[in-house]
Amino acid sequence: MLEVERKFLVTSQAYKNETKTRTRIVQGFLNTDPERTVRVRIKGEKGFLTVKGKGNDTGTTRFEWEKEISFSDATDLIDLCEAVILEKIRYEIPVGKHVFEVDEFLGENKGLTVAEIELQHEDEPFEKPNWLGEEVTGDNRYYNSQLSQHPYRDWES
Template identity: 45%
Template sequence: MAKEIERKFLVSGDEWKDLAEAGTRLTQAYIMGGPDRSLRVRIFNDQSARLTIKIGTAAMTRDEYEYDIPIDDAREMAEHATGVIIDKTRYRLPDGDFVWEIDVFHGAHAGLIVAEVELPDEDTQPAFPEWLGREVTGDNRYLNHTLSTTGGVPEETE
């Protein structure tokens, strides 16, 4: 079974920008969702696509299944999105044994910048860069599925 174990933080500085790889524009539409599961389609730079199923309610660990799908199918599925389609640019920043992914949101979520790091297990403690802000792991307001249903930036980041 595939597991996603990650920690999520708000970003409070710009120092990451000089260290990050080129960004990838992501269009992300949620097709179905509930309190413990979601089904989304994600389009990468308008060239490729992936379908993702996430199941679970734990703060750091969830079951995750991903499948590449034809871009035309993804565009059609996105037309059936529940809520707001998320538009963001994802930057990758390798840091030792870890890779930080920094999401800069656009559109309805403009102003929100979130960093995530995937971990091999919940006990792993990566070094935390100085540009990280408050940890929001387990804060449902910062789940992309929640952002798609609320249509805006959580209050404290505005």
């Protein structure tokens, strides 16, 4: 299945006033090769295994395969993951006909807040809330797989 997604920095915490759901996420990577990342995620009380392919030239579209796995299997697999385990709080915010997922990172990526929106196609129009900042779609530094290798706290200001 192809995933079409755009990613933005967040300029304020105003999104929290519009949040419909808030979920803690823990995730790690079994493989961070850009050609095929393999992610293990615990979202609330559920586990997921995800494989993502390399993005297109704009970084907007790429193959994604995801299956739910048991919580205990996900917990066991997290122990096998590479480098930094990501922790974040995900807020889901409906805006117009879409839902933004805002990830407020914790731990070694604390201070980074990123919003993502999934679209049907790359040119699909969408409403931009006032807390949405610079677009970082295609900037590899903001990929979760890269944040697990090069955490935000280590970036130069």
